[in-house]
Amino acid sequence: MATELENGPLEERSPGESCFEKIYPFGSDLELREEYINFFGGLRIGKLLEDLDLVAGKVAYSHTQGWERGLGIVTAACDRIDLTGALPSTSDLQLLASVNWVGRSSLEVGIRISSGNENNWRRVARAFFIMVARREGLAAAVNPLIPKSPEELRRFKEGQERQRLRREMSRHNIMTVAPNEQESELLHSLFLRIRQGKLKGASMAETLRQSTRLMHPQFRNIHNKIFGGYLMRETFELAWNITYLYCREWPQFLCVDHMYFIEPVEIGSILSFTGQVIYTSPKALMVEVTIEVIDPVSGTSEVTNVSFYTFTALDEAGEILEITPVLPNTYEEGLKYLDGSKRFRLGEKSREYSSGRKNSSKSG
Numbered sequence: 001m002a003t004e005l006e007n008g009p010l011e012e013r014s015p016g017e018s019c020f021e022k023i024y025p026f027g028s029d030l031e032l033r034e035e036y037i038n039f040f041g042g043l044r045i046g047k048l049l050e051d052l053d054l055v056a057g058k059v060a061y062s063h064t065q066g067w068e069r070g071l072g073i074v075t076a077a078c079d080r081i082d083l084t085g086a087l088p089s090t091s092d093l094q095l096l097a098s099v100n101w102v103g104r105s106s107l108e109v110g111i112r113i114s115s116g117n118e119n120n121w122r123r124v125a126r127a128f129f130i131m132v133a134r135r136e137g138l139a140a141a142v143n144p145l146i147p148k149s150p151e152e153l154r155r156f157k158e159g160q161e162r163q164r165l166r167r168e169m170s171r172h173n174i175m176t177v178a179p180n181e182q183e184s185e186l187l188h189s190l191f192l193r194i195r196q197g198k199l200k201g202a203s204m205a206e207t208l209r210q211s212t213r214l215m216h217p218q219f220r221n222i223h224n225k226i227f228g229g230y231l232m233r234e235t236f237e238l239a240w241n242i243t244y245l246y247c248r249e250w251p252q253f254l255c256v257d258h259m260y261f262i263e264p265v266e267i268g269s270i271l272s273f274t275g276q277v278i279y280t281s282p283k284a285l286m287v288e289v290t291i292e293v294i295d296p297v298s299g300t301s302e303v304t305n306v307s308f309y310t311f312t313a314l315d316e317a318g319e320i321l322e323i324t325p326v327l328p329n330t331y332e333e334g335l336k337y338l339d340g341s342k343r344f345r346l347g348e349k350s351r352e353y354s355s356g357r358k359n360s361s362k363s364g
Contacts, residue, residue: 053229085124101159201325247313279340
């Protein structure tokens with residue numbers, strides 16, 4: 001039976017009504033710290049990504065009154081995660097999440113990640129998730145957002161701009177739209193420099209790594225599908241490993257450029273995780289990780305997720321190292337290189353806006 005909330009008018013809600021705070025007392029809780037620490041003594045960012053997705057879902061359900069209205073809220077994308085400061089495992093961590101922007105059936109949840117303690121929080125990262133509302137498999141309208149303070153209005157306008165940029169990237173995706181004249185000239189010049197021996201580096205094909213997983217019920221979410229945060233953790237750790245093998249030094253995470261959740265993943269699926277370096281600058285590189293679900297009977301596969309991670313590499317003194325150029329040798333690899341180049345430039349602008357400080361922590 002339909003509830004009054006399901007059929008009634010949508011209630012206008014402010015960001016403050018659904019905001020959420022979570023604190024990890026890493027400074028005092030050694031048992032909790034042990035769950036999140038990596039081999040090098042830093043925090044496991046892949047594990048934190050799982051938690052960020054959970055928090056985004058919690059805020060989205062609260063804003064949309066999802067439980068009361070019988071909605072299903074799913075993650076459509078992790079739009080961006082930028083690391084702007086050090087993530088020491090000995091300091092407490094705070095997550096502050098709220099709705100920034102809403103559309104008809106989608107909403108952006110922003111999460112501020114801070115390190116320190118209750119008397120002195122310092123922002124070290126920010127994350128943006130795109131959540132969508134569904135009812136019986138169809139898009140469902142979400143509650144309008146009414147910003148009240150100047151800060152809430154600023155976040156709303158910035159969320160609108162990110163939505164515009166997402167649509168722009170979608171319309172000009174290099175993997176579906178032919179390169180323009182400038183991009184074609186860049187690709188041609190790159191191939192000539194490689195052929196003439198003027199550009200030395202590593203073959204893109206040599207960076208490819210793959211893993212295969214069976215999706216067990218322990219990885220499921222409330223919708224009885226595979227939890228998106230688990231997939232984020234797996235893709236991040238594959239990208240981190242690829243970077244470590246490529247640079248032969250400690251990878252330093254900079255950002256998640258984007259993770260697309262294209263199709264839900266069923267329990268019992270066989271997933272193939274494939275990653276490779278698709279772009280390098282002198283001081284950073286980008287790794288693309290694609291997830292495909294494989295039908296064991298027919299052998300056919302379907303892409304369910306695509307994600308992009310940017311890293312630098314640090315020496316033992318914590319200094320950023322020079323990155324070996326990655327070289328595309330086929331037309332498809334050239335398209336990936338162009339796509340990585342475009343995403344990297346946009347990411348640089350976002351990081352410059354967020355923080356001008358150099359980060360030298362060894363989190364992974």
